[in-house]
Amino acid sequence: IVHVDLDCFYAQVEMIRNPELRDKPLGVQQKYIVVTCNYEARKLGIKKMMSVKDAKEKCPQLILVNGEDLTPYREMSYKVTELLGEFCPLVERLGFDENFVDITEIVEKRLNQLQQSGCSRVCVSGHVYNHQAINLLDTTHVRLVIGSQIAEEFREAIYARLGLTGCAGVASNKLLSKLVSGTFKPNQQTILLPESCQDLIRSLDHIQKVPGIGYKTTKRLETLGVRNVCDLQAFPSAVLEKELGVSIAQRIQKLSYGEDDSPVTPSGPPQSFSDEDSFKKCSSEVEVKEKIEELLPNLLDRIYKDGRQPHTVRLTIRQFSSTNKWFNRESRQCPIPPHLIQKFGKETSSVLSPMVDILMKLFRKMIDVDQPFHLTLVSVCFSNLKDLPSSKKGSIGFYLKQVSPPSGSAKREVEGVSQGEGSAS
DNA sequence: TGGGGTTAT
DNA sequence: ATAACCC
Numbered sequence: 001i002v003h004v005d006l007d008c009f010y011a012q013v014e015m016i017r018n019p020e021l022r023d024k025p026l027g028v029q030q031k032y033i034v035v036t037c038n039y040e041a042r043k044l045g046i047k048k049m050m051s052v053k054d055a056k057e058k059c060p061q062l063i064l065v066n067g068e069d070l071t072p073y074r075e076m077s078y079k080v081t082e083l084l085g086e087f088c089p090l091v092e093r094l095g096f097d098e099n100f101v102d103i104t105e106i107v108e109k110r111l112n113q114l115q116q117s118g119c120s121r122v123c124v125s126g127h128v129y130n131h132q133a134i135n136l137l138d139t140t141h142v143r144l145v146i147g148s149q150i151a152e153e154f155r156e157a158i159y160a161r162l163g164l165t166g167c168a169g170v171a172s173n174k175l176l177s178k179l180v181s182g183t184f185k186p187n188q189q190t191i192l193l194p195e196s197c198q199d200l201i202r203s204l205d206h207i208q209k210v211p212g213i214g215y216k217t218t219k220r221l222e223t224l225g226v227r228n229v230c231d232l233q234a235f236p237s238a239v240l241e242k243e244l245g246v247s248i249a250q251r252i253q254k255l256s257y258g259e260d261d262s263p264v265t266p267s268g269p270p271q272s273f274s275d276e277d278s279f280k281k282c283s284s285e286v287e288v289k290e291k292i293e294e295l296l297p298n299l300l301d302r303i304y305k306d307g308r309q310p311h312t313v314r315l316t317i318r319q320f321s322s323t324n325k326w327f328n329r330e331s332r333q334c335p336i337p338p339h340l341i342q343k344f345g346k347e348t349s350s351v352l353s354p355m356v357d358i359l360m361k362l363f364r365k366m367i368d369v370d371q372p373f374h375l376t377l378v379s380v381c382f383s384n385l386k387d388l389p390s391s392k393k394g395s396i397g398f399y400l401k402q403v404s405p406p407s408g409s410a411k412r413e414v415e416g417v418s419q420g421e422g423s424a425s
Numbered sequence: 426t427g428g429g430g431t432t433a434t
Numbered sequence: 435a436t437a438a439c440c441c
Contacts, residue, residue: 009441029427030426030427030428031426031427031428032426033426033427035426035427035428049426049427051426067427067428068427068428069428070428070429073429074429093430093431093441094430094431094440094441095429095430095440095441096429096430096441097441098440098441211439211440212439212440213439214438214439214440215438215439216437216438216439217438217439247433248438267431270430271430271431271432272430272431274428274429274430275428275429276427276428276429277428278426278427278428314435327437329436330435330436331435331436332435333435377427379428379429
């Protein structure tokens with residue numbers, strides 16, 4: 001498995017949009033937070049998720065661009081996933097800036113070519129975790145070395161075609177590939193040989209750094225006295241199962257050993273489209289309606305371009321509360337009436353006002369508008385996306401549904417051409 | 426802490 | 435519908 005992780009993705013996209021920002025310290029701002037920044041800014045002490053106030057104190061020359069509209073990042077993100085999809089169908093997205101690629105089949109093909117040509121000279125591309133020596137008589141090592149060459153080709157293609165740099169990690173599963181990709185940081189790549197697996201996983205100083213063990217599970221583990229990966233490895237399974245449930249207990253304990261049998265699941269098109277806005281205060285029905293009317297046109301446009309029809313709509317809000325400041329969200333969802341669904345394929349304007357009405361009804365299910373309220377976030381989400389009833393030859397659906405044939409060059413580059421595999425065209 | 430996403434229960 | 439996870 002290869003894990004591809006773009007460097008400070010939003011900042012890179014902004015530097016492509018405006019090349020003058022290239023060699024200057026740059027931060028991407030959402031509300032009063034610098035969500036990410038380029039490496040020029042990091043040299044000067046700027047960190048991800050730093051407040052704008054702290055960032056400007058640290059670095060008055062810092063240039064800030066607003067990154068609240070994710071459109072440019074989302075578009076570039078899918079270009080990266082689609083590019084990787086030219087090499088191999090098994091590409092799974094994680095957020096906007098990471099992808100897993102299962103290259104097992106490509107590696108097998110190259111290994112066979114190598115063995116048939118009697119060639120025993122294979123050279124690793126990039127780093128080997130722990131500087132572990134490679135044994136070319138070990139086919140597992142050879143496979144990972146071939147993986148390193150493919151990862152290099154991925155990164156080169158992403159740079160040549162999209163102008164983006166990033167890291168890659170190659171290992172036997174998703175967990176380990178992700179952990180190893182971060183070991184040499186901007187614009188480098190690393191492979192993990194199985195003999196160094198325990199060193200990598202045990203190098204994590206806190207269990208929350210294990211992908212899959214989040215905030216809540218970490219808190220519960222801490223009450224059990226489990227603080228690091230070694231503690232979790234050694235903890236009695238039976239006790240863990242009673243505390244967290246069999247499913248979570250078995251999964252995270254396997255993770256603590258670096259074991260992860262989850263497959264690379266092709267992400268395909270998105271399962272949902274959402275748009276949200278946060279703010280200091282929103283306390284009247286009229287304001288809520290205005291927020292919804294701000295969010296909807298953008299969303300309807302995205303759905304229109306996607307070509308599928310959503311069958312469910314959801315409204316999410318966050319109410320102000322001084323205690324438990326984060327994560328007090330509530331939502332209400334409902335099916336979209338069939339007569340409205342039909343209109344999604346056409347002009348978005350005819351959907352707008354009936355949809356606002358539906359969303360305001362959902363709002364009133366959550367909030368008694370006769371009582372005072374104080375919202376700090378409104379979000380609208382369309383989900384349960386279904387393909388249009390694709391009909392005959394002339395319809396839009398017919399053309400949209402046609403799978404575009406692989407452009408070919410990248411795929412042949414990676415798989416090599418030998419006995420009559422190349423197509424006539 | 427923002428503005429997104431996913432899956433499991 | 436919520437809760438957990440990911441970025």
